[in-house]
Amino acid sequence: MYALYIANKNYSSWSLRPWVLLEGLGIDFEERFVPFLQGSSYEAFRSFSPSGLVPCLVDGDVTVWDSLAITEYVAEDHPQVWPTDRAARAWARSAAAEMHSGFSTLRNVCGMNVGVRVKLHEVSDKLQRDIDRIDELWTEGLSRFGGPFLAGEAFTAVDAFFCPVAFRIMTYDLKLSDTALAYAERLRQLPAMRKWYEAGVGETIRDLPHDAEIDGVGTLIEDLRAV
Template sequence: MYRLYIANKNYSSWSLRPWLLLRERGIAFEERLVPFGAGAFEGFSPSGKVPCLDDDGTIVWDSLGITEYLAERHAGLWPEDGAARAWARCAAAEMHSGFGALREYCTMNCGVRVRLEPQRPAVDRDVARVIALWHEGLERFGGPWLAGALFGAVDAFFAPVALRFQSYGIALPEPAAGYAERLRALPAMRAWYEAALAETWRDPGHEEEVARAGTLFADLRATG
């Protein structure tokens, strides 16, 4: 059975992607959650980062690398249609390597609600590009998912963005708003989110990022 190493569910957007893909597509795996901390992942991950997949001794790291490894072994994670598959791979790769301002200012923190500081044009540009990609995929391939009728890898790559938009109160037009709601309503997404709220770990670096982003007006996380 696959063993997937992840970090705190409240913070780890990279971990969410393969975890969600595996859960939603019914692929069995064992979860190993290792909290953030200096050197925490070095014993099992070549890069010292998560996610990291162990397939009976074959170690696969990086969310995109894991996705491609899984797609070679499980049909349908990328679309069967060639045009949809090409688009989905490009959109996922753009998410994987881009959107730097959105990542920097709206870091993953499932349990908070933040009023963003105004005058962040780079964030606005990234949000506009996400919306454009979502609209293009939904319109070209008919929805309800980005590349067609089935939830797949490209949707898993954008799932953390749907949580970021919720945490930072970023309003979306239709059909992007409906798509974000569908992502958050997935059974596996609900399970991830509920587990994130139940975590009592706090990582100082991640908490400082939230403080820099704007005004914290609600914290839904458990304490203890």
């Protein structure tokens, strides 16, 4: 059975991607939770992850780090990770890779923090470009492959890679088209996403550097996390 190392569900967008993929597709795995440490988690995470980062997947004597590498490794034994149609699969891989390597302004301004609600001070031109590109990608996938998911009828890796964005939209009240907002809500209502959200809100561990980022970008208007 796979062992998947993850960090705090409230904050860790990178951990969410492979976790929601495995959980959502019913692929057996053991969750190994290692919380972020104050200061630096690098040395502690190095005990299981060569990069000192999460997520990290261990399969017997094989260790796979990085969310995209984990996805491709799992897909070797579980082809449902990607769409069966070749064109849809090519599009899905491209969109997932774009999410994996891009959207830096969205990541930096709107850090994942599922248990709070924040009013942004401003939406810069760079942030708006990222939002617009997300909207464009989602609308294209839903239209081209018929929905309800980005590459067709089934939830696949491309949807998993955008699951953190669905939470960011909720946290920061980001404005997208009705089509994109409906898709984000569809993701949030998936049983795996609801399970992650409830666990994230229920966490009492706080990562102060993550929380401190809020003051730099907006105003905290609601904190739903457990005390």
